[in-house]
Amino acid sequence: MNEKDYSENLKIYLPPQTADIIAKWMVNLALRITLWKNRKTKLGDFRSPRKPGEKAAISVNVSLNPYAFLITIVHEIAHAHIYKIYGRKVKPHGIEWKDEYRKRMLVFLNNRIFPDDLEREIAHHLKNPKASASADLNLEKLLRNYNVSKIKPTFIDDLKVGDVFIVQGGRQFIKGEKIRTRHKCVERGTNRVYLISGLMECVNLLA
Ligand SMILES: [Zn+2]
Structure with a gap:
């Protein structure tokens, strides 16, 4: 898929004005993506190529609300980037991954795509990102407010x-x-x- 295809396919899951950037990163890293309909066990994951010539792949759960989907896909894209540079020489959620994840999340913070309460919490979360957004309880709680079933309609x-x-x-x-x-x-x-x-x-x- 090219950038335009990725952007069209992903934009229904993402907050407004974010799909083009994500699509560009996907293409630059030659990443494949699998969208899971309702996987309960995890929000997303990264899979390195199993054999030469195979593309690295990420998967993301589409039942996430758009903000959680964005945070999850950036998390996995940062894994793909780190894998491309270091292979297995560094820890999956080590300092290299944290820096890369932070750098990419800041693009969206600077573009003001998050509501104010989430923006403040994400800025705080980026000081020392955890291995998953659900390990960061304050962020996880706030993100849940944006699930359609939970929010005051x-x-x-x-x-x-x-x-x-x-x-x-x-x-x-x-x-x-x-x-x-x-x-x-x-x-x-x-x-x-x-x-x-x-x-x-x-x-x-x-x-
Ligand atoms: Zn991870």
Whole structure:
């Protein structure tokens, strides 16, 4: 897949304005990706090539909310980068990995893609990243607030035209004009248009 394909495929799982950067990193590292529908045991992983000529691969759980998905994919991409440079000579979550993960996460912090509360917690988390976001309890707790089932819902009626929102099940849409009681919304990734009731519950993602 090229950058454009990766970006189109991944953007339904990622916060707005992050897919192009992730796609570029994937292509630069010649990475393959597997998306798991509902794996409970882990959020993601990195697999080094098993034989010459095979590509390194990462996998990420798509049941994660977009912010958790982003943090997980950056975590795995940092593993791929470190593996490419050092092979197995360094620890998986050692200083080299921490530096690489931090550097890549800072791109998104600097682009202000996180809500304020998450941004503060991630800045703190990056001082000494743990082996997984779920090992960082404060971050894990805050991230859970962005699961659609956990958050106090907003109604689509309350959003502005152009806002990006996520609904139960993880699909993302961009809100469009109102047609009587419904809103013309475009699904991110497929670009299909849906008429969605203003009373549907959703979580607003930063546009
Ligand atoms: Zn790891």
